[in-house]
Amino acid sequence: MAGKRSGKKRPQPGKSPRPTREPRGEPPLSLERIVATAVELLDTQGIDGLTMRRLADRLGSGVMSLYWHVDNKEDVFDLALDKVLEYRAPSDRAEPQGWRQEAVHVLEGWRASMLRHPWSASLLPRRALGPNILGRLELLANALSKAGVADADLNVAIWSLWNHVMGSTITRASFELTDDDQAAAQQRLAGLSERYPTIERSRLLLDSDWDGAFRKGLDYLLDGLAPIR
Amino acid sequence: MAGKRSGKKRPQPGKSPRPTREPRGEPPLSLERIVATAVELLDTQGIDGLTMRRLADRLGSGVMSLYWHVDNKEDVFDLALDKVLEYRAPSDRAEPQGWRQEAVHVLEGWRASMLRHPWSASLLPRRALGPNILGRLELLANALSKAGVADADLNVAIWSLWNHVMGSTITRASFELTDDDQAAAQQRLAGLSERYPTIERSRLLLDSDWDGAFRKGLDYLLDGLAPIR
DNA sequence: AGTTGACTAGTACAATGTACCATAGGACTA
DNA sequence: TAGTCCTATGGTACATTGTACTAGTCAACT
Numbered sequence: 001m002a003g004k005r006s007g008k009k010r011p012q013p014g015k016s017p018r019p020t021r022e023p024r025g026e027p028p029l030s031l032e033r034i035v036a037t038a039v040e041l042l043d044t045q046g047i048d049g050l051t052m053r054r055l056a057d058r059l060g061s062g063v064m065s066l067y068w069h070v071d072n073k074e075d076v077f078d079l080a081l082d083k084v085l086e087y088r089a090p091s092d093r094a095e096p097q098g099w100r101q102e103a104v105h106v107l108e109g110w111r112a113s114m115l116r117h118p119w120s121a122s123l124l125p126r127r128a129l130g131p132n133i134l135g136r137l138e139l140l141a142n143a144l145s146k147a148g149v150a151d152a153d154l155n156v157a158i159w160s161l162w163n164h165v166m167g168s169t170i171t172r173a174s175f176e177l178t179d180d181d182q183a184a185a186q187q188r189l190a191g192l193s194e195r196y197p198t199i200e201r202s203r204l205l206l207d208s209d210w211d212g213a214f215r216k217g218l219d220y221l222l223d224g225l226a227p228i229r
Numbered sequence: 230m231a232g233k234r235s236g237k238k239r240p241q242p243g244k245s246p247r248p249t250r251e252p253r254g255e256p257p258l259s260l261e262r263i264v265a266t267a268v269e270l271l272d273t274q275g276i277d278g279l280t281m282r283r284l285a286d287r288l289g290s291g292v293m294s295l296y297w298h299v300d301n302k303e304d305v306f307d308l309a310l311d312k313v314l315e316y317r318a319p320s321d322r323a324e325p326q327g328w329r330q331e332a333v334h335v336l337e338g339w340r341a342s343m344l345r346h347p348w349s350a351s352l353l354p355r356r357a358l359g360p361n362i363l364g365r366l367e368l369l370a371n372a373l374s375k376a377g378v379a380d381a382d383l384n385v386a387i388w389s390l391w392n393h394v395m396g397s398t399i400t401r402a403s404f405e406l407t408d409d410d411q412a413a414a415q416q417r418l419a420g421l422s423e424r425y426p427t428i429e430r431s432r433l434l435l436d437s438d439w440d441g442a443f444r445k446g447l448d449y450l451l452d453g454l455a456p457i458r
Numbered sequence: 459a460g461t462t463g464a465c466t467a468g469t470a471c472a473a474t475g476t477a478c479c480a481t482a483g484g485a486c487t488a
Numbered sequence: 489t490a491g492t493c494c495t496a497t498g499g500t501a502c503a504t505t506g507t508a509c510t511a512g513t514c515a516a517c518t
Contacts, residue, residue, distance in 0.1 A: 029496080052475065062498035064476080069496090073475065125351040125399040129434075134425050141427035154431045156438065159400065160446035164389075167396030170354045171388065196363050198370035202383045205358075209385065217389035220453025221446060258466080281506065291467035293507080298465090302506065459518100466513075474505075480498090487492080 029061055031069050031079070038080045039117070047119045050076070077123060082130025084117045085110075087139075099147035100222060106139050107165050107218065114169045121173040124166070137162070147226040157225045164217055172210045258290055260298050260308070267309045268346070276348045279305070306352060311359025313346045314339075316368075328376035329451060335368050336394050336447065343398045350402040353395070366391070376455045386454045393446055401439045 027033065037058050041050045052073060056063040070076055087109060097105075114120045129137075137158065144157050193200040256262065266287050270279045281302060285292040299305055316338065343349045358366075366387065373386050422429040 051473080053473085056498095064478095064499075065497045067476070068498095122354040125354065125403050127403075131424075134428065137433065138425040138428050141431065141433070145427060151431060154427075155433055156442045156445050158431075158433060159397070159437060159439070159442040160393075160449070163396030163400055163442075163446065164392060165396070166399060167392030167394070168388070170395060170399070171392055174354050174356075195360075196367040198374060198383075199363065199367050202370065202380060202387075204366065204370070204384055204387060208388060210388070213385045213388040213392075216385050216453075217392065217450060220389070221449050223453060224445075224449025280504085282504090285467095293468075293509095294466045296507070461518075462516085464513105464515090466511105468509105468511085470509085471507090472505100475503095477500105477502085479500085482497080483495090485492100485494085488490085 029059060029065055029069060033059060034066060034069055034076070035079045035083050038076050039083055042080060042119045043117060047122065050080075052076075078127050078130060081120055081123050081127055082132045084120050085113055085130070085132040085136065087113070087132060087136060099143050099226075102143040103140060103147070103161070103222065104218065106136060106143060107161060110136055111165050111169050111214065115173065118173040118176070121166075121170045125170075144226065149226050153225075160221055160225065161218075164214075164221055168210070168214045168217070175205070175208075258288060258294055258298060262288060263295060263298055263305070264308045264312050267305050268312055271309060271348045272346060276351065279309075281305075307356055307359060310349055310352050310356055311361045313349050314342055314359070314361040314365065316342070316361060316365060328372050329455075331372040332369060332376070332390070332451065333447065335365060335372060336390060339365055340394050340398050340443065343394075344402065347402040347405065350395075350399045354399075373455065378455050382454075389450055389454065390447075393443075393450055397439070397443045397446070404434070404437075 034055070038050060038055055041055060041058065045054075050073075052063050052066060055076070056066055059066075066076075070079075114124075140161065141154060141158055144154060145151075149157050199205070263284070267279060267284055270284060270287065274283075279302075281295060282292050284305070285295055288295075299308075343353075369390065370383060370387055373383060374380075378386050428434070
């Protein structure tokens with residue numbers, strides 16, 4: 001947090017006093033810079049690659065300085081996750097497409113964002129909902145509402161779709177392995193193939209059509225959830 | 230692994246020489262005991278509660294002794310996860326219910342196992358597939374095959390269903406918080422409610438019917454994936 | 459009696475998150 | 489001008505972790 005003792009308040013983006021301390025070295029620390037660098041690190045080094053020390057190094061600052069802007073490492077994860085899920089608010093006008101296109105658009109965008117940063121998929125299950133996530137949920141809720149889904153059924157619909165996105169993203173991210181791992185998995189499976197004949201036959205782990213599965217499943221869900229097409 | 234230098238082999242369960250070292254103190258270490266204790270620890274202390282030292286303490290052994298049976302901590306996670314997903318093979322005879330009941334049964338059992346050990350849900354995305362997971366997938370694949378799903382569509386069907394289970398389990402596990410967190414979440418959301426009116430209205434985060442959502446979504450998926458009822 | 463191989467465990471180390479403390483400079487007040 | 493306070497930085501130090509290295513014990517076999 002900004003201000004150790006202030007408990008919960010982050011610095012208002014309203015005005016920026018900007019002391020401009022450093023003559024010409026590094027720009028001063030800021031939440032944005034910290035989060036952006038954390039995302040960089042996560043993208044390049046993976047989830048275990050993010051350490052406070054490395055983060056500080058990249059920022060050209062001391063480790064403990066980070067803790068002025070951030071509560072702890074968990075906080076960094078939360079912020080990085082939400083950052084990655086930023087979304088462009090739909091340009092209010094235009095897009096009078098059907099509700100269904102709208103919903104599909106929201107969900108596919110969501111999935112795409114997460115696939116762009118594979119660590120986010122395995123992180124999200126443990127983290128709280130940030131504003132951007134909530135924003136996306138709100139968008140989805142709206143689309144469904146417009147589609148005539150009754151308020152009573154709204155939660156079921158939202159969660160089913162959310163689950164589909166989460167599940168397919170996580171699954172895909174965790175199976176998109178390095179070639180080494182891929183080979184190892186194939187190896188291991190081959191050894192046991194007599195016990196899993198059906199899986200073996202369909203080559204489930206090897207050449208699945210992730211995007212196709214996502215789209216198809218999504219269609220079925222939408223068909224069921226809001227029958228009016 | 231059993232045998233530091235032997236590389237990859239675990240001790241055959243074939244014969245058990247059982248030196249019966251300890252007179253009457255602790256039973257000797259074994260993979261089974263280690264894994265069972267790890268599960269215990271995970272159940273009671275959560276995912277961060279499992280440390281090699283704590284594990285050794287509970288087992289009444291030295292820390293490094295664990296490493297004779299296990300490669301590293303990751304290995305422990307893998308084994309614990311697979312252990313938790315053990316399943317009773319369906320009693321071959323009997324159960325000539327329809328394929329649909331069969332599929333539903335497999336999937337609900339799966340979900341139930343994971344909900345019984347909430348840490349498993351957040352662990353699975355990062356871990357490899359153990360034999361028990363594969364076994365369950367095989368079961369599912371069989372049911373769908375019997376239902377007349379073409380081989381070409383099998384992967385799509387399996388993944389869609391798997392995604393549904395994973396997603397709904399993970400979502401539920403991560404929202405089943407302590408009352409404190411629950412209150413905090415409500416607090417936070419209330420503060421932002423004007424920005425998320427639809428979500429607020431449906432009380433999405435507060436009183437969702439997880440089981441209902443799971444069942445309903447599952448039905449829609451099955452309807453779509455294997456139209457023959 | 460000697461050797462081997464399965465197994466146990468202490469010591470030690472490097473990496474990590476972060477509490478605590480000292481500091482510096484600008485802004486504001488007296 | 490001097491004093492005080494708030495924002496912000498970062499060094500030092502420590503507890504906790506996973507695990508490499510090493511030495512040991514005991515049973516079985518030669």
